[in-house]
Amino acid sequence: MLxxxxxxxxxxxxxxxxxxxxxxxxxxxxxxVCSYFFYAYWDWRxxxxxxxxxxxxxxxxxxxxxxxxxxxxxxxxxxxxxxxxGLLGFFKYFxxxxxxxxxxxxxxxxxxxxxLHLNIILPIGISFxxxxxxxxxxxxxxxxxxxxxxPVNFALFVAFFPQLVAGPIERAVNLLPRxxxxxxxxxxxxxxxxxxxxxxxxxKVVIGDTCGRIxxxxxxxxxxxxxxxxxxxxxxxxxxxxxxxxxxSHIARGTAKLLGFELMINFQQPYLxxxxxxxxxxxxxxxSSWFMDYLYLPVAxxxxxxxxxxxxxxxxxxxxxxxxxxxxxxxxxxxxxxxGWTFFIWGLMHGLYMTLSFATRKLxxxxxxxxxxxxxxxxxxxxxILTVFVMVNFAWIFFRADSFGTAFYFIESFFKWIPxxxxxxxxxxxxxxxxxxxxxxxxERYTGNHxxxxxxxxxxxxxxxxxxxFLTLLYxxxxxxxxxxxxxx
Amino acid sequence: MKKKIVFMVKFSLAFTVSLMxxxxxxxxxxxxxxxxxxxxxxxxxxxxxxxxxxxxxxGFRLGKTNKYGYTGTPYPPERNRxxxxxxxxxDSYVEGHYLPERYYFGKIMEEKLPGLIxxxxxxxxxxxxxxxxxxxxxxxxxxVTTYKPDITLFFIAPFDLLEKETHLGPRCRMDNGSLVIxxxxxxxxxxxxxxxxxxxxxxxxxxxxxxxxxMFQLGRTSGILLGSLNPFSDGDGEGNGDGGNPxxxxxxxxxxxxxxxxxxxxxVNDTGKSRNIIVLxxxxxxxxxxxxxxxxxxxxxxxxxxxxxxxxxxxxxxxKATRKRGHWNHEAQRMIGNYLAERLSHGELK
Numbered sequence: 001m002l003x004x005x006x007x008x009x010x011x012x013x014x015x016x017x018x019x020x021x022x023x024x025x026x027x028x029x030x031x032x033v034c035s036y037f038f039y040a041y042w043d044w045r046x047x048x049x050x051x052x053x054x055x056x057x058x059x060x061x062x063x064x065x066x067x068x069x070x071x072x073x074x075x076x077x078x079x080x081x082x083x084x085x086g087l088l089g090f091f092k093y094f095x096x097x098x099x100x101x102x103x104x105x106x107x108x109x110x111x112x113x114x115x116l117h118l119n120i121i122l123p124i125g126i127s128f129x130x131x132x133x134x135x136x137x138x139x140x141x142x143x144x145x146x147x148x149x150x151p152v153n154f155a156l157f158v159a160f161f162p163q164l165v166a167g168p169i170e171r172a173v174n175l176l177p178r179x180x181x182x183x184x185x186x187x188x189x190x191x192x193x194x195x196x197x198x199x200x201x202x203x204k205v206v207i208g209d210t211c212g213r214i215x216x217x218x219x220x221x222x223x224x225x226x227x228x229x230x231x232x233x234x235x236x237x238x239x240x241x242x243x244x245x246x247x248x249s250h251i252a253r254g255t256a257k258l259l260g261f262e263l264m265i266n267f268q269q270p271y272l273x274x275x276x277x278x279x280x281x282x283x284x285x286x287x288s289s290w291f292m293d294y295l296y297l298p299v300a301x302x303x304x305x306x307x308x309x310x311x312x313x314x315x316x317x318x319x320x321x322x323x324x325x326x327x328x329x330x331x332x333x334x335x336x337x338x339x340g341w342t343f344f345i346w347g348l349m350h351g352l353y354m355t356l357s358f359a360t361r362k363l364x365x366x367x368x369x370x371x372x373x374x375x376x377x378x379x380x381x382x383x384x385i386l387t388v389f390v391m392v393n394f395a396w397i398f399f400r401a402d403s404f405g406t407a408f409y410f411i412e413s414f415f416k417w418i419p420x421x422x423x424x425x426x427x428x429x430x431x432x433x434x435x436x437x438x439x440x441x442x443x444e445r446y447t448g449n450h451x452x453x454x455x456x457x458x459x460x461x462x463x464x465x466x467x468x469x470f471l472t473l474l475y476x477x478x479x480x481x482x483x484x485x486x487x488x489x
Numbered sequence: 490m491k492k493k494i495v496f497m498v499k500f501s502l503a504f505t506v507s508l509m510x511x512x513x514x515x516x517x518x519x520x521x522x523x524x525x526x527x528x529x530x531x532x533x534x535x536x537x538x539x540x541x542x543x544x545x546x547x548g549f550r551l552g553k554t555n556k557y558g559y560t561g562t563p564y565p566p567e568r569n570r571x572x573x574x575x576x577x578x579x580d581s582y583v584e585g586h587y588l589p590e591r592y593y594f595g596k597i598m599e600e601k602l603p604g605l606i607x608x609x610x611x612x613x614x615x616x617x618x619x620x621x622x623x624x625x626x627x628x629x630x631x632x633v634t635t636y637k638p639d640i641t642l643f644f645i646a647p648f649d650l651l652e653k654e655t656h657l658g659p660r661c662r663m664d665n666g667s668l669v670i671x672x673x674x675x676x677x678x679x680x681x682x683x684x685x686x687x688x689x690x691x692x693x694x695x696x697x698x699x700x701x702x703x704m705f706q707l708g709r710t711s712g713i714l715l716g717s718l719n720p721f722s723d724g725d726g727e728g729n730g731d732g733g734n735p736x737x738x739x740x741x742x743x744x745x746x747x748x749x750x751x752x753x754x755x756x757v758n759d760t761g762k763s764r765n766i767i768v769l770x771x772x773x774x775x776x777x778x779x780x781x782x783x784x785x786x787x788x789x790x791x792x793x794x795x796x797x798x799x800x801x802x803x804x805x806x807x808x809k810a811t812r813k814r815g816h817w818n819h820e821a822q823r824m825i826g827n828y829l830a831e832r833l834s835h836g837e838l839k
Contacts, residue, residue, distance in 0.1 A: 217811075221810060224588070425551055429518050432514060432517035461503075471511050471694075
């Protein structure tokens with residue numbers, strides 16, 4: 001079920017009152033059934049994958065907690081990792097690996113094996129719920145968490161519909177206690193939920209989707225467009241993906257709030273980041289923190305333990321640990337987003353950006369001292385924000401392009417500069433979309449709340465919200481709904 | 490009570506100001522633009538001059554009408570240079586839906602033809618979505634001829650010949666065996682209402698309403714609201730808009746009117762001052778083809794060329810970005826532009 005659809009609004013309007021009318025002991029079971037319905041609305045067949053993931057991790061979690069034997073715990077963890085990554089690997093990466101293999105043997109002069117290609121549908125949300133359940137077993141392995149006793153509660157932790165298909169990727173330590181608790185209806189939370197859903201819908205439908213209708217055309221056939229039009233497509237893609245995903249996260253958090261739950265914040269004004277590291281602390285926070293906790297830190301820690309010498313090739317062991325750790329993490333982060341070499345390059349680029357940032361940190365500090373620039377002075381900060389924005393946008397080319405051919409065509413066209421297009425109209429479009437995005441971001445930043453409209457008095461707040469919904473529903477009715485960009489991941 | 494009134498006043502203020510801000514947002518981002526169409530007393534639907542056009546459905550087009558109210562290079566009605574003037578008359582296919590103007594077949598023709606005939610060429614695009622053959626004729630007599638074209642190309646398909654009149658505007662009818670254009674619509678109730686509410690069409694919100702209303706009229710409401718739980722199928726087909734089941738001569742309501750129009754167009758050719766050519770976008774019913782040929786009205790068949798493209802593996806109606814079939818795509822436009830230029834340079838000008 002898409003959040004940006006009328007059926008979801010009807011679904012929500014039915015679920016919330018029934019949920020609060022039910023006695024506490026039936027609520028989680030009810031939410032679980034609703035969550036499965038929510039997922040099955042897209043394709044019921046893939047519910048079985050969620051059930052497999054749920055059953056395996058529920059059993060492993062309990063067994064792991066019971067035993068103190070280190071090797072057995074390791075083996076159980078390995079089973080959980082294999083099972084979850086196995087599902088993900090098969091459904092998401094099978095064709096990618098076989099196609100890459102075929103291409104490789106093709107370059108060696110062998111005939112490609114066509115039989116290796118399978119018509120596999122990527123189950124929606126698989127990248128999200130497999131990571132969520134993985135964090136559960138890893139946390140039990142690390143003895144940070146006790147396993148959940150109730151199968152219903154655990155199943156709800158895996159399948160909770162507001163965040164099932166595109167996150168935020170929740171940690172069991174945050175979500176499970178809420179599932180176990182007796183939730184009471186809270187007016188404040190409900191109000192906040194309504195505001196978050198309203199802002200999220202506006203960001204997704206009115207800003208994100210409308211950018212998408214331009215972006216899709218130009219990226220599909222860039223050969224028919226001028227450089228200015230391609231630049232518009234690239235910049236609008238950065239607006240689209242941000243509003244699409246942060247809008248989705250707002251709706252997810254708002255929906256959870258209506259039901260009395262708290263989900264983690266997934267975006268914090270990423271385009272106002274002053275460094276690439278800062279960008280990743282603000283962009284898809286639930287994923288970046290997952291990679292930080294479960295991949296980067298173990299890899300970096302393990303590397304620094306295994307490098308025996310203090311320096312290697314003139315660099316400190318810690319530097320090696322950072323660089324290798326970050327490159328591995330970012331490449332895998334790229335591949336998590338999509339099974340394709342363009343995503344590999346996108347991840348690698350972010351890894352290289354961070355490495356560059358790390359390598360030049362002393363030099364930049366020296367320059368600041370030399371020119372007497374304070375660290376957070378406004379003018380240099382604007383320059384830093386713009387630099388990060390340009391770097392991120394450059395990497396978006398590989399993220400959005402369906403092939404290297406398209407990506408390089410874009411880059412080439414920026415250097416060659418193919419004239420054409422209505423410059424005034426294009427600048428107007430780009431400028432207005434950015435202005436809308438930045439205005440919402442600044443409100444969020446300066447009120448310290450994504451539901452910033454709550455700071456207004458009720459008549460003004462509801463006047464603005466009603467106008468926003470008026471436009472959102474009108475647009476939604478008259479156009480085909482666009483799925484969330486992150487659904488494909 | 491007082492509290493409630495204050496609440497309502499503040500609410501209304503916030504609502505109105507927000508709508509105004511959103512209206513500006515819609516216009517600047519071109520998500521939705523004020524209507525580009527106005528109702529002309531003589532012509533019916535007509536483009537407003539200098540109106541912004543943004544179309545993003547099968548393909549994508551960002552454009553503008555010129556100061557004379559048609560699309561493309563603004564050639565004035567007066568002819569002040571020795572250039573061959575070609576007018577294109579037709580529906581959305583001729584208007585050049587969903588692609589930048591530089592890929593439009595008329596533009597390609599305008600660029601290619603001078604090299605072939607060693608003379609400057611001016612192509613004027615009078616295409617407008619929703620024009621059927623009768624309306625094309627009304628546009629031709631009431632507007633296109635004021636630009637004194639040397640050649641006028643009428644682009645038709647079965648749909649254009651057989652489609653019922655739906656839009657507000659003048660109509661062709663037969664009166665004692667002769668063709669007349671009736672302007673009764675000026676006195677109709679819907680015209681009067683429209684005139685009064687014309688100001689609404691200057692709002693982007695209005696265009697969104699219109700789009701939503703079109704969905705409602707198409708019976709898509711249950712599908713939009715219920716998604717895949719919708720028990721009523723929308724029967725949403727795909728394909729280009731020139732299909733339709735051609736009726737037989739007996740139940741063709743417009744046969745006599747269309748015949749009379751063809752005759753009029755032929756009569757213009759006889760004067761030697763201007764030349765009208767029929768361009769068949771796809772195969773028309775055989776009796777129409779015989780009628781056109783029988784009258785000696787020159788025609789160019791694009792259907793065969795488009796079919797040839799399809800046989801070569803290029804679908805002229807397929808849009809890669811949206812994976813939809815619809816209007817002529819970039820490849821089709823290029824083929825048509827080149828083909829028409831070739832045809833006009835070889836024989837059709839003589």
